[in-house]
Amino acid sequence: MSLNSLAEIPPYVFYELDARRNRQRAAGKSLIDVGIGSPDGPIPDVVIEAMQRTAADRGLSGYPEFRAHPLFRQAVAGYLHNRFGVSVDAGSELLALAGSKEGIAELILSHTNPGDVVLIPEVYYPVYARATSLAAAQPVFVPFLPDGRLDLEAVAPGDLARARVMIVNYPGNPTTATITLDDYAHLVDFAARHDILLISDLAYSELSYDGYVVPSVLQVPGASRVAVEMHTCSKSFNMAGVRIAFVAGKREAIAQLDAYRSNIGYGVSTMAQMAGTAAFTHHEAIVPPIVAEYRARRDALVAAMQAGGWDVQAPKATMYLWLPVPGGYDDWGWVDALMEGPGVVVTPGIAFGEAGRGRFRVSLVQPADVLTKAAAAITSIAAAAPSS
Numbered sequence: 001m002s003l004n005s006l007a008e009i010p011p012y013v014f015y016e017l018d019a020r021r022n023r024q025r026a027a028g029k030s031l032i033d034v035g036i037g038s039p040d041g042p043i044p045d046v047v048i049e050a051m052q053r054t055a056a057d058r059g060l061s062g063y064p065e066f067r068a069h070p071l072f073r074q075a076v077a078g079y080l081h082n083r084f085g086v087s088v089d090a091g092s093e094l095l096a097l098a099g100s101k102e103g104i105a106e107l108i109l110s111h112t113n114p115g116d117v118v119l120i121p122e123v124y125y126p127v128y129a130r131a132t133s134l135a136a137a138q139p140v141f142v143p144f145l146p147d148g149r150l151d152l153e154a155v156a157p158g159d160l161a162r163a164r165v166m167i168v169n170y171p172g173n174p175t176t177a178t179i180t181l182d183d184y185a186h187l188v189d190f191a192a193r194h195d196i197l198l199i200s201d202l203a204y205s206e207l208s209y210d211g212y213v214v215p216s217v218l219q220v221p222g223a224s225r226v227a228v229e230m231h232t233c234s235k236s237f238n239m240a241g242v243r244i245a246f247v248a249g250k251r252e253a254i255a256q257l258d259a260y261r262s263n264i265g266y267g268v269s270t271m272a273q274m275a276g277t278a279a280f281t282h283h284e285a286i287v288p289p290i291v292a293e294y295r296a297r298r299d300a301l302v303a304a305m306q307a308g309g310w311d312v313q314a315p316k317a318t319m320y321l322w323l324p325v326p327g328g329y330d331d332w333g334w335v336d337a338l339m340e341g342p343g344v345v346v347t348p349g350i351a352f353g354e355a356g357r358g359r360f361r362v363s364l365v366q367p368a369d370v371l372t373k374a375a376a377a378i379t380s381i382a383a384a385a386p387s388s
């Protein structure tokens with residue numbers, strides 16, 4: 001890695017979005033922000049209590065253990081078993097992380113050499129490609145099939161031969177695409193045949209609706225020989241600011257990540273680990289009301305978009321709508337028209353790679369009545385688009 005590779009990475013689109021939003025705010029504009037996917041709900045009480053207890057505990061004031069506190073490991077292993085029927089060895093197949101974004105970056109940095117290939121879905125959460133570039137490895141984008149699966153046949157043999165890591169993200173941000181266990185089995189088989197580390201980014205494991213239950217890649221028999229999975233408390237438990245996540249699966253990959261991390265840090269804040277311990281221990285009580293709130297928001301937003309004449313399907317999972325930019329606008333033109341006009345902040349599709357161009361993302365991070373207003377603004381501005 002070098003300052004050159006840092007300089008070659010284009011500015012983070014969310015930075016640019018923040019700058020434009022802040023300029024509007026400074027000019028006195030009142031905004032409805034459905035841009036970034038930062039949950040607006042409260043941290044669960046049981047989690048706050050755990051953090052308070054930890055802060056006051058003299059026995060927990062020293063450096064944390066490198067991999068994870070035993071209570072965190074136990075809670076995570078219990079959650080994986082209870083929620084997915086997955087058994088992991090809490091000593092060797094788990095590691096606490098200060099958020100899955102950092103964890104994904106560290107996995108890429110610890111598993112690639114310059115010139116290696118990382119296979120990334122063509123529409124992707126930005127850190128996949130950015131960490132790959134920081135490692136001086138090469139991102140190769142895998143196209144989606146119409147049903148949301150990845151078109152693995154489209155990867156060129158030369159790229160496949162150099163591929164060390166592949167990342168998948170179901171339910172997807174921003175695509176909202178979902179996956180079946182059979183499709184995961186296919187991915188596991190592909191990764192095993194080509195000797196690739198498969199990283200499943202499961203950031204939205206609990207945010208699903210209408211009876212759809214999100215699977216884990218680790219449910220596939222033998223998956224932990226080739227795959228690791230990233231889980232986070234950020235979305236499912238309204239804990240994005242706490243920064244607690246974990247990775248589970250292939251023990252050699254966990255050991256390599258641990259070795260990498262031990263050179264640059266001291267493990268994850270014990271307070272954050274105890275917060276995560278409480279969340280995973282009490283997931284069955286915490287998650288349903290959070291999901292019910294997102295479902296109500298999703299239904300209100302979809303209904304309001306449909307009332308405005310848009311053909312919008314309700315996503316089965318995540319906290320997003322992934323919509324086409326109306327004719328007459330390019331991505332930033334559309335974002336600016338919404339921000340400067342009715343004051344609605346959305347995320348341009350190019351934040352998620354070139355293949356995201358021509359779409360935009362709306363996050364369900366406002367109450368239902370505010371989302372209804374945002375939808376009315378979006379559909380009326382679109383109706384007045386330059387080309388229509």
Ligand SMILES: Cc1ncc(COP(=O)(O)O)c(C=O)c1O
Nearest residue numbers: 099100101125173203232234245
């Ligand atoms: C797909 C995906 N992965 C990872 C993250 C980052 O999660 P964390 O807060 O655990 O770093 C996000 C956050 O938006 C995400 O959408």
